[in-house]
Amino acid sequence: xxxxxxxxxxxxxxxxxxxxxxxxxxxxxxxxxxxxxxxxxxxxxxxxxxxxxxxxxxxxxxxxxxxxxxxxxxxxxxxxxxxxxxxxxxxxxxxxxxxxxxxxxxxxxxxxxxxxxxxxxxxxxxxxxxxxxxxxxxxxxxxxxxxxxxxxxxxxxxxxxxxxxxxxxxxxxxxxxxxxxxxxxxxxxxxxxxxxxxxxxxxxxxxxxxxxxxxxxxxxxxxxxxxxxxxxxxxxxxxxxxxxxxxxxxxxxxxxxxxxxxxxxxxxxxxxxxxxxxxxxxxxxxxxxxxxxxxxxxxxxxxxxxxxxxxxxxxxxxxxxxxxxxxxxxxxxxxxxxxxxxxxxxxxxxxxxxxxxx
Amino acid sequence: xxxxxxxxxxxxxxxxxxxxxxxxxxxxxxxxxxxxxxxxxxxxxxxxxxxxxxxxxxxxxxxxxxxxxxxxxxxxxxxxxxxxxxxxxxxxxxxxxxxxxxxxxxxxxxxxxxxxxxxxxxxxxxxxxxxxxxxxxxxxxxxxxxxxxxxxxxxxxxxxxxxxxxxxxxxxxxxxxxxxxxxxxxxxxxxxxxxxxxxxxxxxxxxxxxxxxxxxxxxxxxxxxxxxxxxxxxxxxxxxxxxxxxx
Numbered sequence: 001x002x003x004x005x006x007x008x009x010x011x012x013x014x015x016x017x018x019x020x021x022x023x024x025x026x027x028x029x030x031x032x033x034x035x036x037x038x039x040x041x042x043x044x045x046x047x048x049x050x051x052x053x054x055x056x057x058x059x060x061x062x063x064x065x066x067x068x069x070x071x072x073x074x075x076x077x078x079x080x081x082x083x084x085x086x087x088x089x090x091x092x093x094x095x096x097x098x099x100x101x102x103x104x105x106x107x108x109x110x111x112x113x114x115x116x117x118x119x120x121x122x123x124x125x126x127x128x129x130x131x132x133x134x135x136x137x138x139x140x141x142x143x144x145x146x147x148x149x150x151x152x153x154x155x156x157x158x159x160x161x162x163x164x165x166x167x168x169x170x171x172x173x174x175x176x177x178x179x180x181x182x183x184x185x186x187x188x189x190x191x192x193x194x195x196x197x198x199x200x201x202x203x204x205x206x207x208x209x210x211x212x213x214x215x216x217x218x219x220x221x222x223x224x225x226x227x228x229x230x231x232x233x234x235x236x237x238x239x240x241x242x243x244x245x246x247x248x249x250x251x252x253x254x255x256x257x258x259x260x261x262x263x264x265x266x267x268x269x270x271x272x273x274x275x276x277x278x279x280x281x282x283x284x285x286x287x288x289x290x291x292x293x294x295x296x297x298x299x300x301x302x303x304x305x306x307x308x309x310x311x312x313x314x315x316x317x318x319x320x321x322x323x324x325x326x327x328x329x330x331x332x333x334x335x336x337x338x339x340x341x342x343x344x345x346x347x348x349x350x351x352x353x354x355x356x357x358x
Numbered sequence: 359x360x361x362x363x364x365x366x367x368x369x370x371x372x373x374x375x376x377x378x379x380x381x382x383x384x385x386x387x388x389x390x391x392x393x394x395x396x397x398x399x400x401x402x403x404x405x406x407x408x409x410x411x412x413x414x415x416x417x418x419x420x421x422x423x424x425x426x427x428x429x430x431x432x433x434x435x436x437x438x439x440x441x442x443x444x445x446x447x448x449x450x451x452x453x454x455x456x457x458x459x460x461x462x463x464x465x466x467x468x469x470x471x472x473x474x475x476x477x478x479x480x481x482x483x484x485x486x487x488x489x490x491x492x493x494x495x496x497x498x499x500x501x502x503x504x505x506x507x508x509x510x511x512x513x514x515x516x517x518x519x520x521x522x523x524x525x526x527x528x529x530x531x532x533x534x535x536x537x538x539x540x541x542x543x544x545x546x547x548x549x550x551x552x553x554x555x556x557x558x559x560x561x562x563x564x565x566x567x568x569x570x571x572x573x574x575x576x577x578x579x580x581x582x583x584x585x586x587x588x589x590x591x592x593x594x595x596x597x598x599x600x601x602x603x604x605x
Binding site: 116117118150151153262263265266268308309310312320322323324332334335336337338339341 | 418419420421422424449450451452454472473474475476487489490491510512513514517518519520521522
């Protein structure tokens, strides 16, 4: 019995030592010997030195020949590593006007701005399939005033919440030289302020075209509408005054912008936009129920705004913009000029995640 | 005419400069120098009446500059037979421009700037505001640096608003070669004076002073400024410290 135990112990230790001496198991079978002959004696066909048909990391297929030799045949090359996606960002706005460019699919965009006039605005958007864009914003461009006096400074109605949807075609998508074109609609939620209810809506069609790699031009037209209902809390409030009741000419406005990139990370931006102004105590021209009764009070006007500034790319996901906005350029009103600063954050994370799923 | 041509010839023939000097203002008048990319500047000042000034600015890639400041350069009065008081206004400025020789040889630095009021601290008059937009050109000629421009100023006080009025800007800096760290400064600029009863009036402000570049990143200025309508005793003596941080 004792001999048997010694034999068992010797067998276990010997087996363990042999097992430990073996290389760790590998998924891929390796040919024995230089020729691949498992017997290791008979010379077989040899590959020229340095011409191993199987490259490291390349999948291979094991083929056993009739003579018993084993040969590795390279399989199809592995799929090439996907190059990193180039994040091409096209901004949906110059400074205040929309552009003919849409956010790329799945890109999240957030712009937050303050200015010296006390205005605070925010704009959040998401790109939808490279052909559309949806956003919710608070704007500081809607103004109100009590009288038509030039001594009175108009005040900003804020927050003024709007939702927007834009669709369009990217530049050069349909044919070479085609500008980027977007059709956008922006509409506000009803806002009650100073006892009056106001709303705005804007339909825009804008084209954007690069003139060389570093210059771009934006031109568009907008159809505005707005309504003002004074004494909204009264038991019998008057009919609202609307912009469309004053004729199509009062609604239609042209706008545009210009971008130039003199430095790799910086752009100069200029744009001309329009902003509605509600005057509660101004006598309207009348002419109909929507335009207000003749001699009645309350007007809606569109005021031109000129803005210029610089967009500076601080990081791949962050841009800082700063500049000047003159709210009523029509009256050369320098006193109400505002200096603004804004931060724009963009994220391609969702876009990249969607691309990976494809 | 001959003098203008002489100055133009001197400016064009002047040696090309490697980089623009620093400093967004001479004493009151703005310059066309923009800070280099990644730079931030700060200035603190006080005059013998205790009126303080503070300026901070940041460069936008060397292409533009955003500045926020608080100073008492704008004065106001309700009873204007008495002494005008300094109105501490918070203002922000945006300046965009081109450096010297940027577009063509001999070209001066150019800056278009707008400065707007966003706050008034303990104002002696009601609702004071002052806004100006200027275009200024600056050229470094070695021993002398010249600044010239035009400023459109608008202001309001209480119910009085003034339309924008144009005024010239001018400044000169002398850098004697024997004193490489020191410079003599002189400038003229206009600032609104806000009379509560009559509205804003523009008055010139003349400044003379010296700047000592104590370190590469800091300088000290000592200056005297006199205003239109004030007698000699009304001039103010001020000291300012400027600093710049580069990335």
